[in-house]
Amino acid sequence: MAVRYGLLAAGLFRRRVAIAADLLALGGHGEAAAEELNNTFSSMSPAKVTPIQCNIRNEDEVEALVKSTLSLYGNIDFLVNGGGGQFASPSEAIRGKGCNAVIDANLTGTFYCCKAVYNAWMKEHGGVIVNITVALRNGFSGMHSEAARAAVNNPTKTLALEWGLVFSETAVANYGEQGTMMWLKIIPQIPAKRSAVPEEISPAVCFVLSPAASCITGITLAVDGGQSLYSSPLEIPDHNRWLSPREGKNSEMLRKLLSGKFKPKL
Numbered sequence: 001m002a003v004r005y006g007l008l009a010a011g012l013f014r015r016r017v018a019i020a021a022d023l024l025a026l027g028g029h030g031e032a033a034a035e036e037l038n039n040t041f042s043s044m045s046p047a048k049v050t051p052i053q054c055n056i057r058n059e060d061e062v063e064a065l066v067k068s069t070l071s072l073y074g075n076i077d078f079l080v081n082g083g084g085g086q087f088a089s090p091s092e093a094i095r096g097k098g099c100n101a102v103i104d105a106n107l108t109g110t111f112y113c114c115k116a117v118y119n120a121w122m123k124e125h126g127g128v129i130v131n132i133t134v135a136l137r138n139g140f141s142g143m144h145s146e147a148a149r150a151a152v153n154n155p156t157k158t159l160a161l162e163w164g165l166v167f168s169e170t171a172v173a174n175y176g177e178q179g180t181m182m183w184l185k186i187i188p189q190i191p192a193k194r195s196a197v198p199e200e201i202s203p204a205v206c207f208v209l210s211p212a213a214s215c216i217t218g219i220t221l222a223v224d225g226g227q228s229l230y231s232s233p234l235e236i237p238d239h240n241r242w243l244s245p246r247e248g249k250n251s252e253m254l255r256k257l258l259s260g261k262f263k264p265k266l
């Protein structure tokens, strides 16, 4: 199984019993992470994590990575795209270079990985691909990040159709170190009244990878405690930039209501 290593991928590894497989951990600093996982889980499973460094923003490196994986393991049953991230910034301050960097990491990097694994293995043998993004309905993880994550959604469906693979996009909302303060503020708006934790993301991914999901493809599975069903976590700043309604008795009534001078009957 090929996985770009991260917090969520580590959770996935914990559930390796369900999908007994070796695991290839990737990422800029994968070695220490792989060592930690191998030490932690060696008594529980023969599965082994092998770190191979690769910048997924570089197409040649991704192709070389897939080649190395196949020489190591002989096959690639699953690809879980879990690499990515963003920097925090108000939209108006994001520069082109930063925007492109985030799009390259989250969107183009995901595509490179899908394409390389498909061409080198899954085209002939089939397989399952899961793309992990952010649960972003109504927006919030930053314009650059949102653009990249939302842009994974439709191609996931297109590739599921074009390639005939079991293909799924898992949108997660679990807030660890990133955005903690912001997240604390919005927890009251989450129907579950808490965020998800990595241990709740990995079972969802395992489900999609497992034979239990053998008739599922191209779906988006939100693991977010219902957050995306409810309001947006974004705060709307006070402003006076909206067009006023046409003058008349209804706009007059609205003004009264908003001023608090008029008490509605109900």
Ligand SMILES: CCCCCCC/C=C/C(=O)SCCNC(=O)CCNC(=O)[C@H](O)C(C)(C)COP(=O)(O)OP(=O)(O)OC[C@H]1O[C@@H](n2cnc3c(N)ncnc32)[C@H](O)[C@@H]1OP(=O)(O)O
Residues within 6 Å of the ligand: 084, 085, 086, 087, 088, 089, 095, 096, 097, 098, 099, 101, 102, 105, 134, 140, 141, 142, 174, 175, 178, 179
């Ligand atoms: C912000 C909170 C939103 C809600 C969070 C939702 C929940 C999500 C959680 C997670 O994502 S967990 C994963 C956590 N990990 C990360 O987020 C790491 C993300 N970082 C990266 O992937 C990379 O650092 C990057 C953002 C893709 C940038 O790549 P790199 O460092 O290689 O940059 P360059 O290609 O050289 O481009 C640099 C360019 O980028 C802009 N920039 C980078 N950092 C910042 C920053 N902190 N503030 C503003 N702008 C930034 C900037 O334009 C840089 O250009 P220069 O100024 O250097 O010329």
Ligand SMILES: NC(=O)C1=CN([C@@H]2O[C@H](COP(=O)(O)OP(=O)(O)OC[C@H]3O[C@@H](n4cnc5c(N)ncnc54)[C@H](OP(=O)(O)O)[C@@H]3O)[C@@H](O)[C@H]2O)C=CC1
Residues within 6 Å of the ligand: 004, 005, 006, 007, 008, 009, 026, 027, 028, 029, 030, 054, 055, 056, 057, 082, 083, 084, 085, 086, 105, 109, 132, 133, 134, 135, 172, 173, 174, 175, 176, 177, 178
């Ligand atoms: N954790 C959270 O709260 C949430 C996470 N997500 C998203 O879910 C996905 C997985 O998250 P999680 O596991 O927590 O995140 P992590 O930050 O733990 O893992 C992301 C991994 O991606 C790797 N990575 C980033 N850019 C590249 C690159 N250019 N080339 C190769 N590897 C790269 C990082 O490697 P390295 O560290 O070596 O640079 C890191 O190991 C991400 O897309 C994240 O944005 C969504 C919602 C919430």
